[in-house]
Amino acid sequence: MKKVFTGVRVRRLREEKGLTQAALARLLEISPSYLNQIEQNQRPLTVPVLLRISSVLGVDVQRFSDDDEGRLVAELSDVLGDAGLAVTGEKVAMSEIRELAAQMPAVARALLTLDRRRREAEERLSVYAARFGDSSGDALAVPLPHEEVRDFFYARHNHIVELDDMAERMAEAWGVRPGEAEYALTARLLDAHGVQVLSPAVADSDGFAFLREFEPARGVLHLSPLLDSGQRAFQIATQLALLEAYETIEALVGTGGFRGEEACALARIGLANYFAGALILPYGRFLAAAEEMAYDIDRLGRRFGVGFETVCHRLSTLQRPGARGVPFIFVRVDRAGNISKRQSATDFHFSRVGGSCPLWSVYEAFAQPERIVTQLASMPDGRAYLWIARTVTHRQGGWGSPAKTFSIGLGCDLRHAARLVYARGVPLDEPAVRTPIGMACKVCDRPDCPQRAFPPVGGRAAADPNRCRFEPYGSSPGLSP
Incomplete structure (x- = not known):
């Protein structure tokens, strides 16, 4: 079982409640030294202690779930990947991003807010520039x-x-x-x-x-x-x-x-x-x-x-507190890869840079109309998902009239997959059968993907006139020249 270290979250919760370590330890029926070790990430937060926190302080256990942490990691990767390259000349390591999301989530959210405000300021500058006749303003930056x-x-x-x-x-x-x-x-x-x-x-x-x-x-x-x-x-x-x-x-x-x-x-x-x-x-x-x-x-x-x-x-x-179903990701895509609907009740993050992965089962569904297609997929960060997809078609008129055909995708984290009928007979514990997918080529760092459309941001394209690779845009570590 994965050990959960959430010392900063416990300490922040204690401070919000105005409690000393000794007072909270008494409420949780543990020793102050044990609580201090939890807050210092020297001991993991166990399930009994977590349930006791929920019962005594009236806190939803979802607050300590790694779903929100996964969202923060994905969103920070989008932001700090580009920002790190622009400001420091080097990419922020994924290990540092994970540490920031896990141990200082409030700081992580503050960084995301600052980035959003930065983008909004750039958008306003673009509008002002266009208004005063400067065509260099990038209107496409406005969401x-x-x-x-x-x-x-x-x-x-x-x-x-x-x-x-x-x-x-x-x-x-x-x-x-x-x-x-x-x-x-x-x-x-x-x-x-x-x-x-x-x-x-x-x-x-x-x-x-x-x-x-x-x-x-x-x-x-x-x-x-x-x-x-x-x-x-x-x-x-x-x-x-x-x-x-x-x-x-x-x-x-x-x-x-x-x-x-x-x-x-x-x-x-x-x-x-x-x-x-x-x-x-x-x-x-x-x-x-x-x-x-x-x-x-x-x-x-x-x-x-x-x-x-x-x-x-x-x-x-x-996702009602106290009565949650399986947290799903929902998408609706067309044949051209346009995602017209996308919602996530879990940590799955849709990249802001556009595009999606052609190895994703939602596209395979178009080859098998009206049939449910299943897929075990793994993301670059190691998280695995069970996906199901099926096409739906809507018609307004008779023969020759345009029709709308979409692929509907529904996915969940692998830890919830056993609750689904679609997991029956599927080797959930076998990593070898999982299809490696990503959010989008520009933010996917898989070096050996045969379907890559663009080099990853921050990677160096392995371009050699004397060699032809099976994988397009093969990359090597380091900054782009």
Whole structure:
């Protein structure tokens, strides 16, 4: 079992509570010398002591989880990799980054905040430069609205407790039942808001351009006739979110620090969609079903009457303190490699430099449409994950009309994999069967990857006219010339 050294966190918690070492030691029923050794990282934090801390001080054990540490390591790697090269001329060692994240997480977060503010200052300078006619300002440095919204959800581990709790209470009050949500939600929309749900005939569907269109003046919600019952329930639930949870959504948007109205609007939509998923898949019932079915996505979809993507997205939100599901990473990608949705309830970090790994199973899924593909994958930092992926296709018209095809990926840390039906028969303890993947070529330091598209940042490309390597951009340690 991995030893956990969290001395700085214990000491900081003790100081927050205003306790001396002797006082905390008495509460934990251990000797002051033992507590001092824990705080000095001379002794690991054991499970009994951790549970005692949680019980006596009312602290969530998640505070001592290495998931947040893993996030910090990944984010610091992005920041300090570039910053170290620029400032000191040498790359900050991964061992130093891990030590900083583990022992001084507050300092690590402060560095990330300073880097964010630095980027914001550079963005403002770019805007001012462009305004005064200096074309050298890099407008591309300004984060796009949808990137702001992604960061908003990522920072909250893709769990919005206010909306989840509210949706669960409302689902119970309105009689929302698994697989029959459409009827209860339609009744609520009509009884409480006087809004009628209408759908045109299927024969007229070619002229209906929207999945959902609300006319508040007429009190009518139009839904596309191409939606199935689960999809209609989701759209009705989204409209109810905008009517019933408006104040809560606005308050959450207000905490996001968004730069413009476009990002605010996208955040409202994202939060309304989150509420909709929580309403038709209430937290307690859905988590119980997921555990009962070993996270079998198809079975969960049949029980609750929703599609593959909806189930996967909801599974990635089950992080309520005291009632956590498997912490998942959720992604939706297209054939070109564009990631249109990405959320993580765990330590998995999506690089800010763009791109993703072609060895990732989410791309293999396109070669096997409608079939679930599994993959054991290892990251450069040694962490291993179980990934499942499957394609989904949405069509609006008939023959010849464009269709949307995505690969939906759901992954979890290997330590949780045994809880999933997809791990049955998979050699979880065999490192040799794991596919080595990375976040993106520019921040991946694997020297022997045959799919590398770019040299790693901070590495020296091994360019030799007299040799041709199988691995493109073979690299050697040291700085780029």
